[in-house]
Amino acid sequence: MNEKEEDMSRPAPALSVFLFAALCVFVFCAAEHSFSVEAQGAPQMVLKQQIHDFKNVLEGELLEHTFEVLNQGDEPLKIERVKPDCSCSVVHFDSLIPPNGEGKIAVTINTRGFEGPERWVVKVYTNDPKGKEAILDLRANIKPVITLKGAPVFLTGKKNTPITGEVEISTELDRPLILTPERFTLSDKVTYSLSEIEKEKRYRVSFQNVANKRENYRGFLKLKTNFAEKPDVTIWIIGRFEN
Numbered sequence: 001m002n003e004k005e006e007d008m009s010r011p012a013p014a015l016s017v018f019l020f021a022a023l024c025v026f027v028f029c030a031a032e033h034s035f036s037v038e039a040q041g042a043p044q045m046v047l048k049q050q051i052h053d054f055k056n057v058l059e060g061e062l063l064e065h066t067f068e069v070l071n072q073g074d075e076p077l078k079i080e081r082v083k084p085d086c087s088c089s090v091v092h093f094d095s096l097i098p099p100n101g102e103g104k105i106a107v108t109i110n111t112r113g114f115e116g117p118e119r120w121v122v123k124v125y126t127n128d129p130k131g132k133e134a135i136l137d138l139r140a141n142i143k144p145v146i147t148l149k150g151a152p153v154f155l156t157g158k159k160n161t162p163i164t165g166e167v168e169i170s171t172e173l174d175r176p177l178i179l180t181p182e183r184f185t186l187s188d189k190v191t192y193s194l195s196e197i198e199k200e201k202r203y204r205v206s207f208q209n210v211a212n213k214r215e216n217y218r219g220f221l222k223l224k225t226n227f228a229e230k231p232d233v234t235i236w237i238i239g240r241f242e243n
Contacts, residue, residue, distance in 0.1 A: 043099070044073035045128040047136075054140035058173075060229025063109040067136055071097040073128070079103065081125040088112075089120055107138060112229070114142045145230040146171050152236035155190070155209045159241045162211055167235050169203040169223075176200035178226040179233075185219035190237055192221060209239055216240050 048068040057063060071077035077097040084091055088110045094103030109120055122136040146169060153165035171177045177200055184192070192207045205221065217239045224232050 041074035041099075042130075043071055043075045043077035043097075043126070043128050045077055045124075045126050045131050045134065046070040046072050047134060050135065051137040051139070054138070056141050056143055057111060058229060059115060059142050059145050060112045060227075063111060063138070063140060065107055065138060067105045067107070069094070069097060069103045069105060069124075071099055071101050071103070074099045077101075077103075078127040079105070079124060080127060083123045083125070085121045085123075088114075089122065091122060093124075105136065107136065109138065109140075111140065111142050115144050117141050143172075145173060145227055146177065146225065146233055148233060148235065152238060153207050155207065155237065155239045157241060159243060160211050162208060164206065164208045165237070166207070167205045168197070169205065169233065170198075170201060171227075173227075176226070177203075179203055180224045181221070182224040182232065183220075183222040186217060186221075186237055186239075189217050189219070189239065194223075205235060207237055 046069075048070065050067075052065045052067075054063050054065070069077075069079070076099065079093055079095050079097070082091045082093050082105060084107070086109075090108045091105065093105040097103040105122070105124065107120075107122055111118075118140055120138045122138070124134040124136060126132060126134070148167055148169055150165070150167040153167060155163045155165055157163045169177075169179065179194065181194065189210050190207055191210065192205055195204050195206070196202070197204050205223075217237075219237055221235045221237065222232055223235070
């Protein structure tokens with residue numbers, strides 16, 4: 001290779017300087033963009049508590065708890081939506097929390113109709129880019145205000161044969177329980193009687209089928225109570241008979 005060909009194979013000094021300058025500009029712009037994104041900041045949701053256990057409660061109680069929400073970011077935190085998984089839950093919340101501020105999510109649960117270990121979930125949706133969804137977990141062990149033993153009542157056997165069944169109704173509360181018949185849907189097929197076992201504490205309801213009734217049936221006896229937590233109790237009666 002002669003000197004002329006060798007010189008032509010080398011990049012011109014001006015072109016090298018141009019390429020180096022272009023690379024520097026690219027690196028500077030990328031760094032500036034990264035810094036700009038970081039400088040814009042973002043909200044950051046922090047929950048002081050995500051699980052709350054009410055322990056033992058009575059059926060019918062209204063359970064209330066407030067969760068505290070922190071915004072440890074440098075932009076306002078928006079709580080866009082709070083969604084309970086049960087219509088028995090009502091939620092109130094602060095929709096906008098400033099940087100380094102604190103907000104609240106208040107949950108109220110109506111325990112009427114629940115019994116035993118229960119769990120309710122509340123989903124929280126925010127504009128936190130690293131935590132757009134969070135879960136609040138509420139738990140309780142619900143003890144019945146009024147206990148029914150022997151319900152539902154099954155009257156089964158041969159037709160035209162007297163068949164009986166009993167239900168015991170009681171309360172563990174330290175106040176009197178008063179029961180009053182309110183509605184009975186099987187008056188032409190079943191007879192019943194209501195008596196006290198322990199005054200204003202325990203009751204017995206006795207059922208007997210009407211022997212000349214041949215068809216199967218299903219109905220209920222509804223008793224009114226004096227407890228606001230449990231204003232009524234329903235006993236279902238099911239009749240199934242053989243020829």
